[in-house]
Amino acid sequence: MAGEENPHAGKGSSVLLDIGGDIGALVITMPAELDGEEIELRPTGQPAVAVSHAAYHTHGHGHGHEGALPHVAVVPRPSPAGAVVHSAVFFEVPEGSYELYVRPDGPVQLRADVAGGAVTEAVWPR
Numbered sequence: 001m002a003g004e005e006n007p008h009a010g011k012g013s014s015v016l017l018d019i020g021g022d023i024g025a026l027v028i029t030m031p032a033e034l035d036g037e038e039i040e041l042r043p044t045g046q047p048a049v050a051v052s053h054a055a056y057h058t059h060g061h062g063h064g065h066e067g068a069l070p071h072v073a074v075v076p077r078p079s080p081a082g083a084v085v086h087s088a089v090f091f092e093v094p095e096g097s098y099e100l101y102v103r104p105d106g107p108v109q110l111r112a113d114v115a116g117g118a119v120t121e122a123v124w125p126r
Contacts, residue, residue, distance in 0.1 A: 017091045022116035026090040028100070029123045030074045037102050039088040040071040044097040044111060071103050
């Protein structure tokens, strides 16, 4: 059915990263105690309202998030070693410097530079 969301989204399912050119991805290892929290991404030094949500393609599923910044949930995911690791994954992120925080307006907890054509990995501070 058109417009229906992936029923497994946000439940630790696999993530497909579409990167290349000036588009990268950001994978953040998160503390388990943040399970279910929403993490927001904004260009460094810009206020939350100054960025168009459509530029990031992180949600693109018609939830009425127009004007909002890209955000993803912290979810447990299986690691190749068999352990469970909590993470937040931003895909299709334009190359640049970003600030991350717990939504809606928590203090900035992490800064990351995303490179085009690459997966940037970071660890959320405890």
